[in-house]
Amino acid sequence: MKTQTLPLKQETDIVIIRQQVRKLAEQARLGLVSQTKIVTAASEIARNALIYGNGGECLLELASREGRAAVRLIIRDQGPGIADIERALVDGYTSGSGLGLGLSGSRRLVDEFAIDSQPGAGTTVELWKWR
Incomplete structure (x- = not known):
């Protein structure tokens, strides 16, 4: 496994x-559509x-x-956290001025999505895209 932290x-x-x-998506030999999806999800969550x-x-x-290549991303922040994750994952919900599609849209773009957030303790989002 090749790992890099940015x-x-x-x-x-x-x-x-x-x-x-x-x-990384190219190295994993993901197709162009899958590459675009993981890059877009990474951009939104970042x-x-x-x-x-x-x-x-x-x-x-x-x-x-099991012999399948994947791109795995973990994006962590030290922010205020998300009080209600289920609400935050609903299309259109925003705590700011955005469209409210970042979390929910990113979840749809990847093969595996996990989020952990505690008020006052930041948020961690894990994204997987499989070949």
Whole structure:
């Protein structure tokens, strides 16, 4: 497994994360549509972590399970957390000025999605896209 951790402190970090996720998706030999989906999901979650979570980090990993390659991302922030995750995952819900599609849309774009958040303790989102 190949693992890399990138900082998420400013807007330009999102661009770097997108580029690295694309490279990893190519290494995993994901199809173009799957590459686009994981890059888009990474971008949305990273932007949320930066805007609402005061930044954090993104762990990128080329993973394998039962002979299948995958891209695995873990995006962590140190923000205020999400009080009601189920509500936050509903299309259209926003705590800011966005469209409210970042979390719910990202969940639909990937093969596995997990979120852990506690008020006052930040948020961690895990994304998987399989070949």
